[in-house]
Amino acid sequence: MKVLVYGAGVTGSLLSARLHDAGHDVSLVARGERLAALRRHGVQLAEEDSPVVRRVPVPVVERPAGGYDLIAVLVRTHQVDEVLRSITAVAGDVLFLLNWAAGAEPLGAAIGHERVLLGFPTDGGTMDGDVVRYRAATVLTRLTPVPIGEPDGRTTPRVDRIVRTFRTAGINARAEPRMDAWLKTHAAFAVPLEQAVHTAGGPGVLAGDPAAVRSMVRVMRQNLATMPTPPVPRAFAALRTLPEGLLVAMLRRFLRSPTAAYSGLAVASPAATAELERMAEQMRSQIR
Incomplete structure (x- = not known):
């Protein structure tokens, strides 16, 4: 699957690294100092306080271009408007994995209602400089699945496909019919x-x-x-x-x-x- 991950914080970095390790064609969007660090070292991961840092060479881009099978958006709530403007002309289904209580309507109004999928990343971690530190017991929801669903609750082939893709990458995901x-x-x-x-x-x-x-x-x-x-x-x-x-x-x-x-x-x-x-x-x- 060709995937664009928008957001290079804790969750975006973890997701892109897992998908890259699983052999998917992944690009990670980053800006400023984070972009420069990712270009130098790739995504750097470490378990909690471990001194061992693993580097994953995920390709990084400053701006999305072309088309993708899936665009996964993992940014903060107040950054969504900027992301919507940047992906309007970029082809692909868009999975919003973030804090969002406004429903799918404003998202669909900006990029097309047929493109919108909703979800939430239930893992956690912290940034230690350029290194993502995560808890091994919970990384990418080993304990709690990542819920993914259509805004209207339908069971669709694209939701099933994304769930399967995430699971093959070691990400515990499930379809959620009541995502909103x-x-x-x-x-x-x-x-x-x-x-x-x-x-x-x-x-x-x-x-x-x-x-x-x-x-x-x-x-x-x-x-x-x-x-x-x-x-x-x-x-x-x-x-x-x-x-x-x-x-x-x-x-x-x-x-x-x-x-x-x-x-x-x-x-x-x-x-x-x-x-x-x-x-x-x-x-x-x-x-x-």
């Missing part, structure tokens, strides 16, 4: 979580403030209550039914865990703040 609801459920949970973490100054600091965690849980419940459909996955319904005290204890434990550190929650960068503001705006629009 999945993304909105995730935003209902993730936006209050990230807002609380950034306000506190980190996941560990937030874990030490039970009152702040309790307030965060209440906002999550309010968000889920405004959704027109049940939460997806259904396990998120527990946020509305479990006792508040139990949820607070569970989330405090999560915030202290290595998983929270490798999920990107601890990174309060300008880009992370801009993404959070865009996601919060999308959530407010959904509530209205």
Whole structure:
């Protein structure tokens, strides 16, 4: 499969390296210093704190051109508009693997509704300079599959083909017929979580403030209550039914865990703040 991966951060780098290792014709889009580093060293990967760095010679480009079997977009929410402008004339189905609570309509309006697929990368990691550090237990969702689906929930040959391609590359993927609801459920949970973490100054600091965690849980419940459909996955319904005290204890434990550190929650960068503001705006629009 000929694949263009748009976004050279943690998830884009991991995805492009896995597909390249599996023999696919992959190109990775990058800009500025990241582009220069990838041209010098390729994608550099390391497990957590390991001193061993593996280099994968993924071809890198500054601008997409021509056509592809698949364009995988892994950027922050506030960067999507720029990506849409750059791929309008580039042929290929487009799989948006990112935080997105606005539905498929604005994506399809920009590039054609027939091209749009929705998904979410459920792995985690951090950037250590030019090296992507990831948790071996969760890289590219060994534990939690990458959900991929059509905006309208249909089961189509192209979704099946992408899922098979990802699986042969060692990426645990599955078809999700309720992808739009999945993304909105995730935003209902993730936006209050990230807002609380950034306000506190980190996941560990937030874990030490039970009152702040309790307030965060209440906002999550309010968000889920405004959704027109049940939460997806259904396990998120527990946020509305479990006792508040139990949820607070569970989330405090999560915030202290290595998983929270490798999920990107601890990174309060300008880009992370801009993404959070865009996601919060999308959530407010959904509530209205």
